[in-house]
């Protein structure tokens with residue numbers, strides 16, 4: 205039985221608890237949150253035996269094989285390093301850290317201790333993503349030349365998920381002082397990860413980041429200065445070019461990702477609906493002449509959570525690691541640099 209502890213029991217932790225508890229051979233044995241009473245309420249909701257307000261105490265007292273770190277972005281590093289120090293395997297939410305230097309430090313610490321790591325790039329949990337990457341690697345659409353990748357959300361305009369004007373869970377995502385890298389760090393990480401996983405590593409980035417007027421500059425302690433829209437032109441190492449973009453202003457698209465990959469022998473179209481269900485279509489062979497797109501069957505695939513638990517069981521590093529987190533962090537950092545200069549910036 206793999207024994208997991210959850211650190212940070214806010215919104216996203218619900219997904220972690222539900223997915224870990226659903227799995228055979230895995231139990232959630234403890235949770236922690238610095239907010240008084242929050243971990244206790246979470247433990248009661250999910251029937252978790254132990255709840256703590258101090259993560260260090262939890263790591264010292266409990267028998268734990270792996271932790272999942274679900275704290276806000278700027279608070280990933282400390283609990284990750286605490287677990288790594290104790291030889292506990294770590295899954296971390298995205299982005300790995302608020303900056304590249306911290307991300308590298310975390311990856312190096314994990315390597316030095318020999319602990320297994322995972323990133324919760326959640327769209328890897330989807331068969332369409334895995335299949336699209338496999339089809340590109342197998343050459344099914346030939347040489348990739350052009351890519352269009354977008355992640356659209358609308359929560360700055362709609363209240364479908366709650367009201368950012370009043371709820372802390374949204375407010376920290378709008379404030380650099382609260383550790384947010386804006387829409388780039390929030391969902392840009394997912395679309396950068398998807399594009400690079402499916403197509404290949406990105407070599408150069410020219411990104412335009414924008415923070416639009418929201419009618420209010422500050423709410424309480426939260427200065428609303430984090431970027432909320434970006435468009436990046438990218439050059440992949442394999443020679444393909446494309447755009448990667450994300451926004452929180454996409455009226456009519458609560459939560460939608462879309463990637464189109466065009467090769468010299470065919471094309472792929474991977475689309476995620478608001479509920480997260482995916483549609484993968486391919487156009488190749490004789491269908492190219494008539495623009496006919498064939499649906500690709502998308503059965504279930506192991507989730508990021510089960511890949512992490514499986515890696516603990518087998519001792520074999522899973523598909524994502526802190527090194528994957530560092531790679532995506534580089535894309536974020538270079539996006540900021542290129543947005544300042546207005547020029548293409550090399551990733552390495």
Ligand SMILES: NC(=O)c1ccc[n+]([C@@H]2O[C@H](COP(=O)([O-])OP(=O)(O)OC[C@H]3O[C@@H](n4cnc5c(N)ncnc54)[C@H](O)[C@@H]3O)[C@@H](O)[C@H]2O)c1
Pocket residue numbers: 211212213214215216217236237238239242259274275276277279283297298299324325326372373390
């Ligand atoms: N993979 C995904 O698709 C996905 C989706 C949503 C959020 N996230 C990520 O999950 C993380 C958490 O987001 P959220 O929406 O749950 O935020 P949230 O604000 O709802 O919850 C964060 C919780 O962490 C607690 N916390 C803060 N500092 C802590 C610390 N040092 N130790 C222990 N607990 C601490 C807070 O009290 C809060 O309860 C973020 O990094 C976010 O980017 C990922």
